[in-house]
Amino acid sequence: MIEVRGIRKTFGTGDSAVHAVDHALFTVDDGDFTLILGRSGSGKSTLLALIAGLIRPTEGSILINGTDIGTAADTRMAHLRARTMGFVFQFSGLIPTLTALENVLVPTLFLRDAPGNRERAMFLLGKVGVAGRAHAYPGTLSSGEMKRVAIARALINDPAILIADEPTGDLDTDTEAEIMALFRELNRGGITIVMVTHNPDLIPCATNVYRMERGTLKKVPAGPACSSNPPGGPASVNTGDRV
Amino acid sequence: MREYPLSGLFMLADRNLRNRPARTIAVAATFAVIAASLFSAQYLMSGARQSLDNGLNRMGADLMIVPAEYATSGEDALLTGRPTTFFFQDGGFETIADIPGVARASPELFIGTLYGQACCAGPIQLIAIDPAHDFTISSWLKENPSVIMGKDDIIVGSAIAGDIGSDLRFYGHTFHIAGRLDRTGLSGVDMAVFTRIEDAYTMADESGIKAARKLSIPKGMVSAVLVRVSPGSDPQTVSGEIMNRVPGTKAISRAGLSGTVSERLKTTASLLYGSALVVTAVTIPLLGCVAVLIASERRRETAILRGLGASQSFVRNLFITESVLLTLAGACTGIGTAALFLVAFGDFIAISLKIPFTMPPAGSILTSMGVALCLPVISGIIATLYPAVQVSRADPYTVIREAGI
Numbered sequence: 001m002i003e004v005r006g007i008r009k010t011f012g013t014g015d016s017a018v019h020a021v022d023h024a025l026f027t028v029d030d031g032d033f034t035l036i037l038g039r040s041g042s043g044k045s046t047l048l049a050l051i052a053g054l055i056r057p058t059e060g061s062i063l064i065n066g067t068d069i070g071t072a073a074d075t076r077m078a079h080l081r082a083r084t085m086g087f088v089f090q091f092s093g094l095i096p097t098l099t100a101l102e103n104v105l106v107p108t109l110f111l112r113d114a115p116g117n118r119e120r121a122m123f124l125l126g127k128v129g130v131a132g133r134a135h136a137y138p139g140t141l142s143s144g145e146m147k148r149v150a151i152a153r154a155l156i157n158d159p160a161i162l163i164a165d166e167p168t169g170d171l172d173t174d175t176e177a178e179i180m181a182l183f184r185e186l187n188r189g190g191i192t193i194v195m196v197t198h199n200p201d202l203i204p205c206a207t208n209v210y211r212m213e214r215g216t217l218k219k220v221p222a223g224p225a226c227s228s229n230p231p232g233g234p235a236s237v238n239t240g241d242r243v
Numbered sequence: 244m245r246e247y248p249l250s251g252l253f254m255l256a257d258r259n260l261r262n263r264p265a266r267t268i269a270v271a272a273t274f275a276v277i278a279a280s281l282f283s284a285q286y287l288m289s290g291a292r293q294s295l296d297n298g299l300n301r302m303g304a305d306l307m308i309v310p311a312e313y314a315t316s317g318e319d320a321l322l323t324g325r326p327t328t329f330f331f332q333d334g335g336f337e338t339i340a341d342i343p344g345v346a347r348a349s350p351e352l353f354i355g356t357l358y359g360q361a362c363c364a365g366p367i368q369l370i371a372i373d374p375a376h377d378f379t380i381s382s383w384l385k386e387n388p389s390v391i392m393g394k395d396d397i398i399v400g401s402a403i404a405g406d407i408g409s410d411l412r413f414y415g416h417t418f419h420i421a422g423r424l425d426r427t428g429l430s431g432v433d434m435a436v437f438t439r440i441e442d443a444y445t446m447a448d449e450s451g452i453k454a455a456r457k458l459s460i461p462k463g464m465v466s467a468v469l470v471r472v473s474p475g476s477d478p479q480t481v482s483g484e485i486m487n488r489v490p491g492t493k494a495i496s497r498a499g500l501s502g503t504v505s506e507r508l509k510t511t512a513s514l515l516y517g518s519a520l521v522v523t524a525v526t527i528p529l530l531g532c533v534a535v536l537i538a539s540e541r542r543r544e545t546a547i548l549r550g551l552g553a554s555q556s557f558v559r560n561l562f563i564t565e566s567v568l569l570t571l572a573g574a575c576t577g578i579g580t581a582a583l584f585l586v587a588f589g590d591f592i593a594i595s596l597k598i599p600f601t602m603p604p605a606g607s608i609l610t611s612m613g614v615a616l617c618l619p620v621i622s623g624i625i626a627t628l629y630p631a632v633q634v635s636r637a638d639p640y641t642v643i644r645e646a647g648i
Contacts, residue, residue, distance in 0.1 A: 045644070054550060054640040075554045079246055082552020089643065093547045097262040109251025110552040153551070 002028040002051060002161065002194065007060030007070075009046055009215075020046040022215035023060070028208065030160070033187045034194045035202060037220065038212035044196040045090075045165055047212065051194060052087055052163050053077040064161070082110040086154030086191075088164040092146035094138040094153075100125065100145075101134040104153045116156035124152035128182060144175035151182065155191075162186060164195040168202075180205055247557055256565040259541075267569060270530065274573030274619040277522045279581035281618060284515035285611035286585050287592065289603035290428070291504050295322075298429020298599060299497055303378050304349075304469035305478045307495040308339060308485055314493040317353075317467060318503055321495070323597050324402075324430030326355030326368040330464035335489040339468050340376075342484050344476035349376040352443055353466035356413045356436075357456060363403065368435045369413060371443035378471060380437050383424060390422040395442050400433040401426035411436070415453020416446035428593075428601025470494075507598050523622050530566075530626035538562065538634040545634050546642035555635040562631035563624055570623035574616045 009021040020043040028034045038044040049055050051062060053069040061070045064084065069077055081087065086107075094103045104121040108114035125131045128148035130141075138146055147167060154162055164183070168176040176199075184205055187193050195206075203209050209220040260267045298321070309317035310331040319325045330352070340348040352371035356363075372380055380398055384390055392398060397411065397418040405411050411418050418438060427433055438446075443460060450458040470485070472478045482494030538545075545558050553561075585592070586602075593600030603611070 046640075049640040049643070052550065054643070055638065075246060075556065078549070078552050078554035078557070081550070085552075087550050089547070089550065093550070093643075095544055095547060097258050102258075106548070107551045109255065110247045110554070110557060112246060112248055157552075 001030055001063075001065060002192070003063040004028075004047075004051065005061045005063070007050060007057040007062060009043075009050055009055065010058040019215045021050060021057075021217075024215075024217040026208070026210060026217060026219070028192060028194055030192055031187070031190055032192055032208055033184070033206045034192075034208040034210070035206035036194070036196045036210045036212055036217075037198065037200060037203070038196075039198060042212040043215040044212045046215075047217070048163055048165050048194065048196050052085060053081060078110065082107050082114075083157055084160050086157070086159035086162045088147075088150050088154045088162065088167045090165045090167070090169055092138075092143075092150040094141075094146055094149060096138050099135050099137055100130065100141065100149045103138065103149055104156050106153060107157050111157065114156075115158045121152065121156055124155050125149070128152045129178075143170055144172075144178075147171060147175070147179060148182075151179070155186070159191070161192045161194065164193065166197055167195065168197065168199065246554065252557070252561055252564045253568075255561055256568055259565055260569060266533070270533065270569055271573035271576065273522060273526050273529075274570045274623065275577030275580065277519050277526065277619050277622070278574035278577035278615040280515045280519035280522070280577075282578045282611050282615035283581045283585060284512045284519070285614060286581070286603060286608065287515075287596075287598075287600070288505075288508060288512060289607040289611060290589065290600045291508060291593070291598045292501070293603045293607065294428025294593075294599035294601040295497075295500060295504055297427035297601060298432045299500070301379070301383070301424065301427050301429070301432050302469065303382055303471060305472040305497060306470040306482050306485070308335070308468040308470060308482075308489070308492050309466070309495060311491050311493040313466075314495060317493075317495055318500065319597070320353060320368055321429065321431035321500065322503065322599050323594070324368060324434030326366045327353055328355045329353060329466055330461055331466070331491070335492060336465055336468050338489050339470060339485055342481065342488060344473050344481040344484065345470050346473040346476075347376070347378050347471040349373060349378055349469045350440075350465040351377075351467045351469060352440060352460060352464075354443060354458065354460070357454065363434075367403065368431065369443070370435050370437050371440040372437055373440050379469065383422075387422060392421055392439065394439075395419055395445075396421035396439075398422045398424060398437040400424050400435045402430070402433040403436060414446050414450040414456075414458050416442075416449050418442070426601065427599075429599040431599075504598050507596055511596055519618070523618065527622050527626045530623060531629065534562065534566070534627045534630040535633075538630040542634065542637060542642045545637065546639040549639035550643060559631045559635035562627050562634065566623040566627035566631075567620055570619040571616070574619040577619075578612055578615050 004024050004026050006023050006025050007021055008019060008023055011018045011020055024047060036044045036047060050057055056070050061068050064080060067080065101121055104124060108116040122131060122134060125134050128151050130145050130148045133141060133145055168179050171179060180202060183193060206222055209222050210217050211220050307317060310329060313329040316327040316329060320327045336348060336350045339345060350373050354369040356366045356369055358366055384392060395418050397420055399420055401424055405420050407420050407423060409420055411420060424432065447458045447460040472481050478496055482496055485494055486492055548558060589600055
């Protein structure tokens, strides 16, 4: 469970201070698919970074499964990111010197007891449809393939929460649809998803939808498709956590 | 406590180094030069000292008394095996033997042989001993009871050609090789032939008829007196007393020989140590700059790692691990190359520098390797530490936004 308790993130001081996130207050329950919409510069990526513990709030607190990540030590926070969260960057964020398979395995390097291993990585690459490109370097992959590898990487340590920053932003319509289908399947499999996007067409995918404007968060009604297809229901896919 | 396995650090570090081969090779080569210079200097110093110890232990003497004007020749004869012939009044021997602090004294004759000996490329040093007083060859004979040194028998140094039992001719006189000393690395021993004084006189007497050039050994003269100091006596004090009582003599001591060797090695050692220090002094800030550039260039990668769950310590240690691997690879290459070169050309270097030389003991070699490894590795860590700490503390969110990740 993610509890965001009135957080504010301010960049700069005095007259030049900018409240990128201004008193955001919401809760994400286990199994939720939360969508945060907003234009560029509205503060949604900052909010996501706050939830992921990449930056600390100026005010307020964020609790991940009861742990206040605003005050947690760097080591504790890093462990939480590696073990509990999967992060999908906006532009895939693959390391160019590693193959797709090795990129997927990167989060396992940060944990002594990482649940991920080579077999699971291959399974996940298969799950996202790029098993055949396991030994290819990112420079030889298409945008869609890179995004799939990044999703497989986010899932390698069997995280409870998947955080995605505009994961379909740079993809064509077909690939976007495929990626979103994949996210829905993951959500049905029990993974909590918090996704930032500027695309309102994705609203039907979510259980909770928020719109961000100038750092302020407003709840938006979820789409009808979500209510007829509740998350956490019968799973049509698993993430390979039994591998 | 470290929360991540080391294997991950090594895997990423290894990949990063391999991915930039030109830079990796250039930096590693610099550290190879540092390590090679350090190792070579220590190896040569250690080999020279070891050789001097071996040789002087074989001689069994604390002091060698020679005519003052031949002190340099005497040192050269011992250190480089360059043959020399000189004599001084035997009267000195009796006086020296009676000086307090002198446990034993042994007269010796130094005779340089002629060119064209079967055993050797050039003239060698013939050392004639007095079996009644000698403690150099006699102690060796005690260790090798099967060897008997009778009339016209010689004991040869390890570098003298000829099988035991075969004959060698000097000044037309035929000698019989009775035994061979172990290698010491001290040319004055390894390239010497030991005979008895009475056989040397016979050889000199016959040389007028049998040799191309007549050898004259004035009766009642010696070339040197080897002195073993009594336990508890100070060799320096005894040598001073000897030079007082027997004017015109000079005492060559262990410390003096070590000093001469150190002096001869000084230029080479200074050059090697100096170059290692200069390269290190230049490399640390240079590597620091390279590390800053690399850290800047890899901000995107480190931000991704942080976003995926790497702690600050992981990122910091990743940079330091790369530095350690790089410097280790360079240092190992440098030491390996230097070791091969020194093993192949050690004797040639020793001859060129006019120093005694033998392979140092394993412990000494390992110590030299350790020092030659440590300096580059520590330098590498020092140079990388600041950029590593800086990049690990960088705010990943800012980098992610700036880099458009």
